[in-house]
Amino acid sequence: MIVWKSENASMTIENIKPEDIQPIFFKIMESVIKNECAKMMVDEILENRIKLAHNLLTILKEIADTWGLKISSVNISNLVVSNDKFMHNMALPKEIEI
Numbered sequence: 001m002i003v004w005k006s007e008n009a010s011m012t013i014e015n016i017k018p019e020d021i022q023p024i025f026f027k028i029m030e031s032v033i034k035n036e037c038a039k040m041m042v043d044e045i046l047e048n049r050i051k052l053a054h055n056l057l058t059i060l061k062e063i064a065d066t067w068g069l070k071i072s073s074v075n076i077s078n079l080v081v082s083n084d085k086f087m088h089n090m091a092l093p094k095e096i097e098i
Contacts, residue, residue, distance in 0.1 A: 003073045004064060011068025032059050049076040
């Protein structure tokens with residue numbers, strides 16, 4: 001979830017259509033999330049959403065500034081790993097230990 005507002009309306013209108021803000025932010029967020037997650041181990045991603053959200057906020061603020069927008073917060077409320085086999089393999093060492 002991103003909380004944002006227009007800080008410089010003329011700059012926003014000049015650089016991006018209001019109806020394009022949400023879809024473009026979604027695409028940028030998806031790209032940034034993939035790039036940032038590639039720099040982290042999976043267990044680090046799952047355990048440290050705050051670090052990931054902070055990295056996203058830093059990157060997205062820079063992008064939003066060029067549109068005259070101000071991002072006040074980024075929150076990652078849910079992480080889902082879509083590969084069940086991968087999650088099973090991650091849990092396997094803990095299961096063996098138990």
